[in-house]
Amino acid sequence: MNNGFNPYDPVRARLIDIIDESPNIKTFRLEPEREFSFKTGEFIQLTLDGIGESPFTPSSSPYVNDRLDVTIMKAGYVTEKIHQLKGGEILGIRGPFGRGYPVEKFYGKEVIILGGGCGLAPIRSLLFELLEQKEKYKKVTLCYGSKTPTDCIYKPMFCDLNKVENFQCYRSVDVADDTWDGHVGVVTTLLDQINFRLENAVVVVCGPPVMMKFGTLKLLQIGFDPKDIYLSMEKNMSCGYGKCGHCMLGDTLVCKDGPVYTYDEVKNYDHIW
């Protein structure tokens, strides 16, 4: 693995398509110059040449390795620049890094997914993974919340998923005007509407820190075991493979031991959200 391999050297990838998802979220479709495979939930470092690098979890299927979707919210300097891209540009990807979703632990169980905002990006990849071997899971329930109806991403995906046996999707928006006739309320209120057997269910939570915090509190209140709550932790990863120290979370490194942790693994650290 070390012969000539430099972990700091990105694989070049061409930007072949840009999909507008919401006013500040776009999906960027990349075609790497060589095969690039990843497991669902692992992350990559995306380089905008000469500008900077940011960590993202791909939102596409882990079963596709000749192209890669990265869904990006305009949030800082690098993402702002990425949003200005027109298509055709060459970007760099390093990775994949980290520990993704341990799907084999979900076999035979009900998988409840709680997603918020741009946190649906890694979840879309996870859903592709779950769909690929859907007979292995008892039931998959997606609860997704966005701030307003226009902030909802991957809109077509919800209809498609609801057609799949044992897959159910619920959407909510924090606030809405009268043109929205769906569920209103923070995403955690969806949990009151769905049926599941607590003792045979696992929950995957991914979203902005505020949502992760309140989501986890609600799940604990419902009675979930901290070991059955899977969280995606966000940190300012730089190197991506455990050297640079930017993503230390107590004695763990988010880029190596995460980004997916169970709540049980992180509950005793300060400032997790």
Next chain:
Amino acid sequence: MLTINKEIRELKFFMEFDEKYQHSLFELGEIKEFAVKEIIIKETQELHDLFVILEGHATLGITVPDKGRINVGTIYPGQIISWSALFKPYISTAVVTADVPTRAMAFNAKKIQAWMEREPEFGYRLMRFISETLSQRLHDTRFQLVNIVTI
């Protein structure tokens, strides 16, 4: 006397009570039906009934000057609305509209209050349900508040 099917009996609200109280509740309750977009509770009106949604769902909103109505929550079967009918000053805090044809059971608030005083066990069970509801709504509201202030 209403026909109370199993589905109604198993709603979260009624599950809180044993058969004896369930029976009395059904005797006291009055079924009300609401059409799509029909207002169940007006904002800042004096309340006389406590509602339990039986079927359908309703949206809870608040009218804001210059912005119109902002919807902040959806209420489903087994959940209560108009809990303010039991507490001073008995004025509603939000507007609630049926999203789909919705059935609810209405309980006269004065009678419920008297019952609670008379039978503390019933009172305790109802208060526990209301507290849980309020604690949940407080939790959700905090989540929403933090969401807004961190934008």
Next chain:
Amino acid sequence: MNTGHLLSRERWEEAVEGLIRDYKIYAPVNLWGHMDYERINPENVKQIVYNFPRPITPLKTFFLPVKQNVSQSTVNEKMVILGVPSCDLQALHLLDAIYLDEKLPDTVYKKRRENTILIGSDCHQTLDSCHCTTYGINPYPESNIDILLNLIGDKIILEAHTEKGQDLVNNILSLVKSSAVEENTRQEILAAREKTKAELFNRNKNLPDYMTTGKLIRETNGTIWKKYAEDCVSCGACAASCPTCSCFLLIDRPGFEKIRNLDTCQYPGFERVAAGEDPLKPLSQRFKNRYMCKYVWKPVRYDAVACTGCGRCIDACIGRINKNELIVELMDKVTV
């Protein structure tokens, strides 16, 4: 190995001059009253200071320069670093655990480590802030060296500890005359070791050991951090001078090049994420973070000490924050 060779200082200096052709040699030299590593050339070879405690610059900077292009796989020249103190050698346990992780080693660091011959030396003196013995480290090299070198009187004693070291010793012996090490010289080395050790031990008697320090830091509440952080200006000198602080940030250059810049959690924004959340935003949190990292988290994760008691951070602090005073205050609070 370990039989030892004795050379006169003059012969040794000749040998060093002879090695300059093949190696970049660095050794501690007295620079305006400060001891620091200098590139050795025939002009300054006589100014090398032997058996002195840690130089100003920590050893890590030879393997993790402050700024380095990590995209280019340039072949490093061979390096010899002379007079490395025990504390800095001990720090390599942690750096190696991070950077030479078997699954995904840092190739740039690895190459530098492989191309470097480390010549360690016993400390025959101590500095006020030296406290290696507090953390179970002896003031003489016991690991991570290729060669051990000591100056006793006007004699240099060389002892190879690795094959790489043996090759260099053989090379030296082929250049100049040497003799075997006599028993009384050995005794002198041992006596010097004991003297330094006793001196450090006596001076730092009041300091708790590594484990206890970790426990104190883990269990304290926030007030002590706020108090000491009042004098902190987030300059990062403590981390820059630390032999084990090795966090970095990658900076992008056109052509997909990555520049590794040493970084520290003491700087604002170290943990800031895109959306703006920053758990280390308050200065006192950043201040505390470094202590937690050194005494609580790193030792658990890497099974290596992350503070070797070199004391550089104490000397480097422009706010005159003495971490040992903080630790003693923590201890007093607990025992009261």
